[in-house]
Amino acid sequence: MTSKSNQSYLCGQNFWWFAASFFLLFLASKSLGLTVGYALDDYATMLSEKGQMQDFFISQGRFTFALLQSVLDFSDLKQPQLASIGFFLSAGGFLLISWVTLAKWLEKDILLAIALGALLGAHPFFAEYVSFRQALFGVGVWALLIVGAITLLAQDGPVTIGRLCAASAVAAIASGLNQIAMAFFCIAALGIFLQKNIHLPPLRAALLAVRSTVLAGAIASAFYVALFALTVRMVAVSSDARTSILGVNDISGRFVDIAVLLMGIFGGSHPLVGPVAAICTAAAILVLCVRASTACGQWMQVLSGGIVIALGIALALLPTSISGVWWPVPRTLIAMPVAVALGIAIFSFGASRVQVRVASVALLIAAAIFSGKSGWLLENQQRLNRWDIARAREIVTKISEIRQLDASTPILIHRATWAYEIDQGMGLGDANISAFASGWAVDPLFEEAAGRRLNVKSGVQGDTRCENAPSFPNSGSIREVEGTVHVCL
Structure with missing residues (x-):
């Protein structure tokens, strides 16, 4: 042409x-x-x-x-x-x-x-x-x-x-x-x-x-x-x-x-x-x-x-x-x-x-x-974002109630999964999955939710710090060991 x-x-x-x-x-x-x-x-x-x-x-x-x-x-x-x-x-x-x-x-x-x-x-x-x-x-x-x-x-x-x-x-x-x-x-x-x-x-x-x-x-x-x-x-x-x-x-x-x-x-x-x-x-x-x-x-x-x-x-x-x-x-x-x-x-x-x-x-x-x-x-992506942000904010709030929290406080997230209890089939590959389960996305998620610099990482697989611990947000699901805050999801 x-x-x-x-x-x-x-x-x-x-x-x-x-x-x-x-x-x-x-x-x-x-x-x-x-x-x-x-x-x-x-x-x-x-x-x-x-x-x-x-x-x-x-x-x-x-x-x-x-x-x-x-x-x-x-x-x-x-x-x-x-x-x-x-x-x-x-x-x-x-x-x-x-x-x-x-x-x-x-x-x-x-x-x-x-x-x-x-x-x-x-x-x-x-x-x-x-x-x-x-x-x-x-x-x-x-x-x-x-x-x-x-x-x-x-x-x-x-x-x-x-x-x-x-x-x-x-x-x-x-x-x-x-x-x-x-x-x-x-x-x-x-x-x-x-x-x-x-x-x-x-x-x-x-x-x-x-x-x-x-x-x-x-x-x-x-x-x-x-x-x-x-x-x-x-x-x-x-x-x-x-x-x-x-x-x-x-x-x-x-x-x-x-x-x-x-x-x-x-x-x-x-x-x-x-x-x-x-x-x-x-x-x-x-x-x-x-x-x-x-x-x-x-x-x-x-x-x-x-x-x-x-x-x-x-x-x-x-x-x-x-x-x-x-x-x-x-x-x-x-x-x-x-x-x-x-x-x-x-x-x-x-x-x-x-x-x-x-x-x-x-x-x-x-x-x-x-x-x-x-x-x-x-729509499921929208719902998932709301759940992630809400849970991250709740975790930050609960940690702040028991200790001073700033960017120097190491936080480890344990037992994170790709999905929530409802609509677990919404995940497709890496679409519509929780940022809690992604090691490189979890810290930015918390900083976006809280609007402040934090130090959040995924817990190492096999770590026993959350063994027999109740699931968040139940009492005892947040533990502090040697200056590190462990969150048991």
Whole structure:
């Protein structure tokens, strides 16, 4: 596309319907996140000193994020303070990524454009990022960088090696904010290359698009590794297990992990999906896959859609799958809905108008369920923050009643758990879990709750100071031994 065709690309009637449904469901399902308290990372980030976070980000392979943090330090700003801007940057970035990936298949049917826009806007996997305020601005920045990268690929005519390398370089920089950006780049590239080959037989178009996508991903990954290696060479940093690569001996076990995860998501047992949304999505796909004709081309269209979904899901899971640490929390899966939406759009290309309408209604029902699931996650985050803050304040108050308390008083928290007695199933990975159980978040939690400098740490596992002690807030749950206050939860 030239700049002129870029303008027309976003001015079609279906684009505006897609954008309206995306934004409406995004705001309806996730705006609650702007009012909740802090996630684990936010406690530490808000109370960190300038220059403290860069080493941590680089150790995770997020070198661009470290640069962004340096700019914010220079500006006397912290990441959570830009969460509202990040919220809208993310919404706009994901909208454009999704549309550029799907556009050609959504030109003919407004209802399908509305349904897929609603589905992607409402999907709860991204809701976790809204509660992680320290990361949300960075997400918005890398989403816009990926928009820039795929715009280079989407221009009219064949993709030259120069444009491919330029797009890959931008994607590598975006991945320095978060490696999930690479998955978005590859899935969007797959959709773009499919659209460029849309005049070819479906299976051939799919195979050519796969080849081009693999090349784009390989170049972008090479740029990313080179930039990361250069950064580590220039700046001495500590290592982080999450940047390690899966060992050969662990590959078979990782395939089992992936299979269990996918069965949970598509089978409806995942807490953020549920059986109704899974059934509606599956029904939409099955309806679109039915073909009255026995023509080979029709069934090749279905086959190519299946290939695209399989490859797209693989690309969405790749950053998490190859990591030495298996941590498939919802925010690491946010590219998967785009991959599924791309497959659905391809299935619709040869389906009848009635099929598309029936499938669209099923997808709208799924979108409504997903919106509720997003609200469930964010509301639970809000409840958890209230519980953590209230308990931390109560502990500080009770300690102050029995002794003088200041920053020199060591406090050890024992027997902390991830959950409270009610709604113990609200935790998802490191989302919606108590900061009391996180050694690096517990001190910032207490300082945020009390508004004063304190010295709070997690007790060492196996410490017997709280053996047979009653649980807080019962009498005897706070003990002082040799100047150290032990709190037995």
